[in-house]
Amino acid sequence: MNCQKTGVTRLLLTKIPFYKELVLMSFRCENCGYENNEIQSGAQVGEKGVRFTLIVETERDLNRQVVKSDNTSVKLVELDFEIPASSQKGEITTVEGIINRSIVGLEQDQPLRRIQHPETATQIESFIEKLKKLKELETPFTLVLEDISGNCFVENPNAPMIDKKCKAQYFARNREQDHELGIFTKEEVTGEKNTDVMRSECGFTLKDLEGEVLQFPTNCHGCGSPCSTNMKMTNIPHFKEVIIMATICDRCGLKTNEVKSGGGIEPKGIRIEVDIKEKDDFSRDLLKSETCSLMIPQLEMEVGPHALSGRFTTVEGLIIAVKDQLNDPQHAFIFRDSEESRTKTQFEKFIQKIDNSMRDDNQPDERLRVMHYERSFDQNEELGLNDINTENYQMS
Incomplete structure (x- = not known):
């Protein structure tokens, strides 16, 4: 996608312990040196969505492994900063890696922004400094990962003991979220209504x-x-x-x-x-x-x-x-x-x-x-x- 010439994509099906199967995709172009790494879930969509709430207090918390699917949104609560699922591909990273990638994304258009919109560029520069401060751990901060497919994961460094800093909540998806994942009922696809197993229709319960x-x-x-x-x-x-x-x-x-x-x-x-x-x-x-x-x-x-x-x-x-x-x-x-x-x-x-x-x-x-x-x-x-x-x- 960088130079439009032919590169090589490598695929690997693997399983992350305490999680599930994943497809790792690694692309490299020998012509321009462009590289790109992504992951996709190799398992079926979960019955429910999942929301992880992690309190980051130590360097070990920054180094926790994180698995993000294409449907994972990220929020840094203290900064009121949210990365929607549509803006990033799935990846295996760390808490610090999420912050670094956010910084790189915000810095990407800063040179042009300083020329065209200097006030906006100054505000973004100030926000980038706040993101960098998070990595210094002067105060704890809260990271929230929400995935409607149920296919994200936060490492527990104290496993198999209780993870007191991370809370997982499972929630039922609504109809719009099911449609976003490509899940439709038989009635929605065919127009035929599902019939429950009732005595009046089937003769038994x-x-x-x-x-x-x-x-x-x-x-x-x-x-x-x-x-x-x-x-x-x-x-x-x-x-x-x-x-x-x-x-x-x-x-x-x-x-x-x-x-x-x-x-x-x-x-x-x-x-x-x-x-x-x-x-x-x-x-x-x-x-x-x-x-x-x-x-x-x-x-x-x-x-x-x-x-x-x-x-x-x-x-x-x-x-x-x-x-x-x-x-x-x-x-x-x-x-x-x-x-x-x-x-x-x-x-x-x-x-x-x-x-x-x-x-x-x-x-x-x-x-x-x-x-x-x-x-x-x-x-x-x-x-x-x-x-x-x-x-x-x-x-x-």
Whole structure:
């Protein structure tokens, strides 16, 4: 695009640990020396958008790796400075790299601007100095990344421990955002209305499927090979109806199971706290929904709702699932082969903590605490409840 002659583009499909597949694209022209690097997501668009809010306080925070897709907007809150998604291509960079690229973009037209619009050039020069000051970390600043495709990522340098400086919020996309990503409903494409599974039209409801095992084709999450998923609706005593889905891949041996609610969303959220008294408590049945997070304060461990998906298991099974995910070869090499011995050591210590917790014979008083609470606006937004229309919806 610089000299209009032929250059070479190299493509590499890779996977970033704790993230997903990416296509790296590197272009170089031997005629004029022009170079350009971009990334594109190699995975499907996420079910929800994501918003990362990072408090930058130290040099280590400046060096955090950041993955930006083509749909990622960037905002520096203290400077009220926003970079729209349409103005930058996807890339793998750092927090400092984002600031540097912003500075370069603003300086690009300054020579001409100083001649034609000197006052504007002076204001931009002053703003550039503010951007440079951010890198000196005289005061903390806030970086917000928002991606409607759910395909951006901010490195946690303290993984697998809790990232106290970075908060991830998932949100449901609206119709305009779906269209921006090229996602349309069948009704929008064909003009045909989708028909729900109702007794009046199909002769049965989900209740009639209870106890039946349904099977449908899918692709393995591990190797991408065709396999089958078994689905069954069941009723958990003293709780409600749930849908259990299990997948086994004959090619790579991957086994997954997920649980989804068969009913609606409750009016309030719920927080359950339980102290483990003895080893028998590890056998407690446990239902984790796909919007449920897990926290073990004694291990300084917090697992977000999207990390383990929904599942019906035991306390021990859930902890083992966390350990297995950390030990997965796709994830573990970021620590096992890390050049930073400190990162490698903290990962190994954390795994040891999990092992010790499974052998812990301490017997504190057992308490089971169940608390219902009103959801916040952001939590309702993640569930898609804020804009839901419950009146005259047939007319909308």
